[in-house]
Amino acid sequence: MDVRKTVALLSNPEHVSLSKRVLVLGGGIGGIETALNLASLGCACTLVEPGESLEARAEAMFSSHNAAKDYAGFFSTRKAALFRDFRINVLLKTRVVSVAGHIGDFRVRTDCAGKTSAQGFGAIVVATGFELDAALPDTEMPHRVISHLELEKRIRNFRQGMRSGRAGSVIPKDVCFIVADSGDDSAIRSASALKGALAVQKFWQSNVFVCCQNVGAPREEMEKLYGEARSSGVVFFKFDEERPAISIGDTVLEVTVRDSSAGPDGEWKGLIKIACDLLVVPERFVPRPDTACLRRLLRVNADASGFLQENNVWLKPGASNRKGIFFVGGCRGSLDVDDILVEARAVALEVYNLVRSDEVPLPIGIATVDAAKCALCLTCLRSCPHAAVEVDHNPETGGKAALVVGIACEACGICVAECPANAIQMGEGEHQQAATELVRLR
């Protein structure tokens, strides 16, 4: 019998059974919602969270970053449901150490306070969230230029101080916000600035100026916030390409902005100087620092800024380059809670559809490795876009060789083209190798 066929059969048994247990990484709102949705569809889940509790994760959500609603109550309800659900196993203070295997049979080792354990999963959902990078422009008066989160903290402290009768810190007289367009998170930044502006006006009674490029996407909540801010006396300036300049004097900050909104005569473009004693700028949303490590463990791709999931029309929202691995929420750059809830539901359904059947048909025309020719150069392992290649003991020879895992192979033929030993062939399927076709040309 042809060795290649034997290898193909052995490495790609016709029936591949799938584990229905799903691993959810991250205990923020995305992870919780995914787990709850999966559980309601009948999938058992393990939710792994490195933190000591789920509260820390939720803090970013309580902040004004997340659109116009208040989610604190919602979060605690869902968290309670999570811990109640017998199909969901929540592991706190736990990290993923290694991930082997493929869709239907991911073998994951986790570490909890030095104790490692291993378990098999049919699919993995990553919901590890984002982080705020509060790095501010270099300034010698860092306490006068602050981030939205810092502003929230100050207002919170102020209100607590009021309640407990303690005198708070000095209240700023003039507060200026700057919000520049920056892609997907603009709406959230704007919402954050608007909520911050309203809070400053309400609790500190300061004069509030907002310099913005665009007041967010046309969302109902945003319109409402904007209207509210205007009517309560917040002054808006709108700038174009030219960013506001910030100069820092001895006692006051000065923001110079070229206002592009039309004046009464329809032409006026004024250069406005705003003297203020507190300047509030938005944080940057960045992937959590452990995302890069997770990428290596899971062998998944990211976009240019490090968020998971690359920009490709073939990938449904939440899908990764690997079968059986999905992304939800902040880790893939979704920041709005309402969006994340929809994503969690959609991904749960995708996962359910993948692992619901006991067996899946193998893809047609998958690649197979001739173990005898394999030089173990690892080129296929590195170049397979779907991470479907492993280097393992070959069932035929017992020796180590590259192995294309049938269930994960998408039959693209890239490994065939890359292999410097000519050791990989496309299987017998509808796809014929280009070289075969060429014979007819002669």
Place this chain on the structure above:
Amino acid sequence: MKTVSGLQALLDGGGFAVTAELGPPKGGALEVVERKAKHLVGVVDGVNVTDNQTAVVRMSSIAACAMLRRFDIEPVMQMVCRDRNRIALQSDVLGAYALGIRNILCLSGDHQCFGNHAGAKNVFDLDSIQLVRMVKCMRDEGRFLSGDEVEGAPEMFIGAAASPFSDPFAYRIRRLAKKVAAGAQFIQTQCIYDVAKFRKWMGMAEDAGLVRKTHILAGITPLKSVGMATYMKNSVAGIDIPDEIIKRLRAAGKGKAAEEGIAIAVETIQEMRALEGVHGVHLMAIEWEEKVPEILERAGLLPRKGWSG
């Protein structure tokens, strides 16, 4: 030990030494050496002669050093490990000594890729620290590296270089300590523009007890133009030129930058003189030897007592 080096006598006697640098010609022209030397006679205590610096072929350091002696200048022979193995290095040390050369500066040498023979095979049989130790062993123990006896030990005043502005900064002092332990009696530093950082380095050298064990000569190179400054800042490893220096040169305006460069050099020399543990300056006026007397005059370092031979 019999003192034969005038530079050593001056430094060991507690004097503040001034050395200059002379790049030999890219040819056999004696008159070039003579012309450059003329500016230096009587104004410095020693003149370093570079050894195919930046790996560009020039007249050998050993020959140019021998010529300088004819013009009443005490030479400091630079010797790099790039072009000679241990056999040639030892042989040249002996030859130099026989020609009356008493000072040697031991260097690794610029990589040949910077010069005009990038395809050359480099040697680096030894590194600079091993070279220092080898010369010391030849002198003090009368032994070659092989252990064989030297007939007529070369009484050399041994020096090495230090690059305070290279990385890893924290290691630079430990490396200096290694050079001193190997036998470096004087140290000439890479050119200094960032005086604050150099002070920090000197503080570390002091803390490590090195300033009492060796003579540190601070490297000074006057800047001729803004272009030269930015080139050195961006393209020469181990040279750190603060923006203020470049601003000063730029502010001086066209045709005045060189004058400003000399003023900066003079100021730096004065700062170095005031710095505890700095026992001299090493003035590397690259292809600008004629300015050396003026700089030293303005820095108050003239007249020199001169080399008594």
Place this chain on the structure above:
Amino acid sequence: MASEFSIVAFCCEHSGALAAGTAFADAGIPDNVKIVSVPCSGSVQTIDILKALHSGAAGVVIFGCHDGACKHLSGNQRAKKRVAYAAGILEEIGWERERVGFSTIASVEGKVFSDLLAQMTHGLRSLAPEGSEGV
């Protein structure tokens, strides 16, 4: 259209091959163009390109998906690099780089497909004589 030489077009089945279908339905594809459907443009090997030329083709072109539209994510980029490598080899043996090409295309772009091939045919006609023999 009668032609004195042939072009081999390796077409990704998700884009190029479909564009070829559209082009065929619209205006037909010249006889001198040999369409080879491949699962991904990234599956076309350097040796495939050389063999096509060796078999007598005057030019070889790979049609892959547009950036961000490759079903196998990076297959089109691999193809692009491999074509550049093959072009370098041709240049080394004194042939024209223009004999090999890479283009991204969408399944609906039948007209673009035809135009690109017409352009290549025109370009190849001006090149002589290495590739023109042995068809």
Place this chain on the structure above:
Amino acid sequence: MIVAERKPIAEIMEMVGPRKKMLVVGCGACVTVCMAGGEREAEILATTLELAFRNEGKQFLWDCVERQCETEFVEPLRDKVRASAGVLSMGCGVGVQTLAAVFPESAVFPALNTHFMGRPVEQGLWAETCAGCGTCILSKTGGICPIARCSKSLLNGPCGGSVNGRCEVDPEHIECAWQLIYDRLEAWDALDLMDEIMPPKDWSTSAHGGVRRVFREDVVL
């Protein structure tokens, strides 16, 4: 492994000269892994040369052996070699010379430039990590070899050309080996290793000591 790179085709064509029929021989070991001379590359070179010499009707056959440095693996090529006017080896310099030794009557030419012993830093990038000096000092340098990885092979710390962890010889591509050693030893709390003066190295075990051999009496048959 041994890292090599294909010679420019023009140079290979010059070696072909007037020969009408040649055999291109790949090697299945190191040069397959570094993508310079495996089966794939042998096929590419043979095809390329046939294209290049198409007007002269030259023929280039190709084959690939497991390891070109082994007589036993090369021996089976005898008939093919005999039928050719010459051999283009896509092995490293060792492979070329094995072919030449096994087939002394044939002209054997190198199609690759053999560069160094190294590792793939990433797919498509290989870097020298061992100079094969014959007296390993890695235990003293934090597992980073200054002989292979310092541009001047210095043994007693970085020269003045080390800035921001890069080597002045080519800051964009070369890391300063001594910065790497420093960082590693610092992490190990073993910086005192860098205070020791390393004596001049005995280069007689390296390429400078004459042609080298390794001999194991117990395994000699």
